[in-house]
Amino acid sequence: MKELKEWFVPWLFTAREYDASILDKAWANPDYGRLMLNENPIPPSEKVVKAVTEAVKKGNRYPDSMKALRTKIGKMYELGPDNVALCNGSSEVIDVMMRLFLQPGDEIIMSTPTFGLFPPRAELCGGKVVQIPLREGDLQYDVEGMLGAINEKTKLILIINPNNPSGVFIDDADLKRFCETGIPLCIDEAYRDYHPEFSSKAPLIKEYPNVFLSVTLSKAHGFAGIRFGYVLGTEEMINAFNTMFLPWNVNLMSMAAAEAILDNPEEIQEKVKHNNNWMDTFYSELKKLGLNPFKAHGNYMLVDATMTGKTTSEILQAALEMEKIYLKRIGEIHGKTGYFRVTPGLDEENERFMRFINNYFG
Numbered sequence: 503m504k505e506l507k508e509w510f511v512p513w514l515f516t517a518r519e520y521d522a523s524i525l526d527k528a529w530a531n532p533d534y535g536r537l538m539l540n541e542n543p544i545p546p547s548e549k550v551v552k553a554v555t556e557a558v559k560k561g562n563r564y565p566d567s568m569k570a571l572r573t574k575i576g577k578m579y580e581l582g583p584d585n586v587a588l589c590n591g592s593s594e595v596i597d598v599m600m601r602l603f604l605q606p607g608d609e610i611i612m613s614t615p616t617f618g619l620f621p622p623r624a625e626l627c628g629g630k631v632v633q634i635p636l637r638e639g640d641l642q643y644d645v646e647g648m649l650g651a652i653n654e655k656t657k658l659i660l661i662i663n664p665n666n667p668s669g670v671f672i673d674d675a676d677l678k679r680f681c682e683t684g685i686p687l688c689i690d691e692a693y694r695d696y697h698p699e700f701s702s703k704a705p706l707i708k709e710y711p712n713v714f715l716s717v718t719l720s721k722a723h724g725f726a727g728i729r730f731g732y733v734l735g736t737e738e739m740i741n742a743f744n745t746m747f748l749p750w751n752v753n754l755m756s757m758a759a760a761e762a763i764l765d766n767p768e769e770i771q772e773k774v775k776h777n778n779n780w781m782d783t784f785y786s787e788l789k790k791l792g793l794n795p796f797k798a799h800g801n802y803m804l805v806d807a808t809m810t811g812k813t814t815s816e817i818l819q820a821a822l823e824m825e826k827i828y829l830k831r832i833g834e835i836h837g838k839t840g841y842f843r844v845t846p847g848l849d850e851e852n853e854r855f856m857r858f859i860n861n862y863f864g
């Protein structure tokens with residue numbers, strides 16, 4: 503008789519893993535600052551809590567496709583309700599886009615480093631991940647390198663805008679070059695709400711049917727645990743996503759929470775202000791210490807501390823021991839160790855981070 507493992511699809515054993523074990527540690531140690539995940543440190547408002555409480559009372563019923571909510575979201579981008587598919591956080595887009603476009607052996611082009619969930623989800627469909635390093639220095643996308651990697655097996659391209667972990671926006675002209683390939687292009691705008699002065703790239707959908715956008719409420723809106731996101735695309739693209747998404751993929755409580763916060767933009771603005779103020783403070787403090795922080799546009803700052811001679815592991819360990827704060831491990835970039843990423847937390851946690859960098863690097 504065959505052993506159980508022989509029944510599984512082969513890519514189950516070859517795909518990279520997304521290691522989420524840090525979450526178990528963080529929940530088990532609530533006195534440690536969670537500055538390693540791109541979460542929002544501010545809990546939902548009473549308005550959101552009330553909406554969720556009302557929705558749970560109808561929790562015996564299956565949710566519908568929430569046309570009113572899709573209409574509201576569509577209007578934010580001058581699109582219609584049928585240009586919007588709702589989902590259970592944008593991780594679901596990451597998963598479903600691979601299943602929509604990749605057959606075993608097909609390729610997706612993205613940068614490295616990138617958000618760590620993308621490669622495993624492609625590999626779990628038997629897809630091949632082609633990763634092009636960010637440019638040295640400004641850590642912008644290597645547009646020539648990515649375009650040059652296109653071949654007949656390329657079925658999908660990913661641009662995170664602003665990028666994670668570098669935090670930079672791509673130039674419009676460069677983005678258009680990807681649109682014009684005609685290859686399905688995911689523009690992930692998970693962090694754009696931190697800088698709404700950079701307009702959404704949603705209008706590109708009208709010109710380029712191969713383009714779709716992925717948006718989440720996990721970041722500026724603070725819904726990482728509530729789970730809510732959406733895809734924007736042509737009706738044909740949205741139909742395809744809806745076919746691949748499970749029906750009732752978004753629960754009633756998440757939809758009610760989304761509706762409540764979208765009706766209350768002050769809540770989002772307050773959270774954005776808290777984040778952006780601390781990002782500025784971190785930036786100037788890190789600079790003063792001779793480190794090289796990247797002027798990031800999300801809720802995270804990539805820091806180049808390679809000039810200190812400390813390894814990333816040493817820095818992360820010291821932060822835990824000295825101030826009980828988790829920082830994000832960033833692998834080697836261009837062969838160098840000593841990068842880490844930090845996300846602003848609550849004021850008190852951020853004070854601990856400032857004390858840490860001053861005592862450790864000062």
Ligand SMILES: Cc1ncc(COP(=O)(O)O)c(C=O)c1O
Nearest residue numbers: 591592593617662666692718720
């Ligand atoms: C670029 C990017 N996209 C998507 C996600 C996933 O977000 P969620 O599934 O919480 O919506 C993240 C999370 O950090 C991210 O960095």
